[in-house]
Amino acid sequence: MRVFVIVGAAATIVVAALGGCASAGHPSSGASSPAFQGPVPSFTGPWASEFEQAYRSTNSDAVHEILAKGSITDRDYAEVSAEYERCMANKGFPTRVTGPGGEAEIDGGEDSLKADEACNGDFAIIASLRGSILRNPQNLDENEIVVACLVANGVVPQSYTAKEYESNLESQTFPFSIDDAEFTRCARDPLGLSGD
Known part of the structure; x- marks a missing residue:
């Protein structure tokens, strides 16, 4: 294993x-x-x-x-x-x-x-x-950069905020599927710096 x-x-x-x-x-x-x-x-x-x-x-x-x-x-x-x-x-x-x-x-x-x-x-x-x-080379706010990525990739509407995302993380309930490939990518590489 x-x-x-x-x-x-x-x-x-x-x-x-x-x-x-x-x-x-x-x-x-x-x-x-x-x-x-x-x-x-x-x-x-x-x-x-x-x-x-x-x-x-x-x-x-x-x-x-x-x-x-x-x-x-x-x-x-x-x-x-x-x-x-x-x-x-x-x-x-x-x-x-x-x-x-x-x-x-x-x-x-x-x-x-x-x-x-x-x-x-x-x-x-x-x-x-x-x-x-x-x-995150400039140490930007994590929730803000993840949410910006989610919005840019159509996972959440533009009205979705970093505060909502923080609340969703705490409760582990999300207005989208956590199996969504775009969510996974945004959570791992929100600024798109890995080149993947």
């Missing part, structure tokens, strides 16, 4: 909305370690707050080194991805990172989830933040 994992905030939105999908949102698993108590770099740019939060969420020197630059390069992502894959393989669950924002395929079904939790600390922090930045 193969489990598909998506790490990140954007994934949480998609998974919350898509309910029965074969995906699982894994926020950073830094919960088992205490928050970082040392000095934090001064970050700038639209994602400064999130970089600071991610930096404080872990005591990992590897993650701190990456985040301290204020950006996450392809090489940084490749390094934490490879380490995550190695850790999972060592626990008996061959894993392949398949996407640019934390998407992965794990051989081993639900039994692999405990291993994933043990292995994904550094990977989850970097992948989550990187995926969010790739999806």
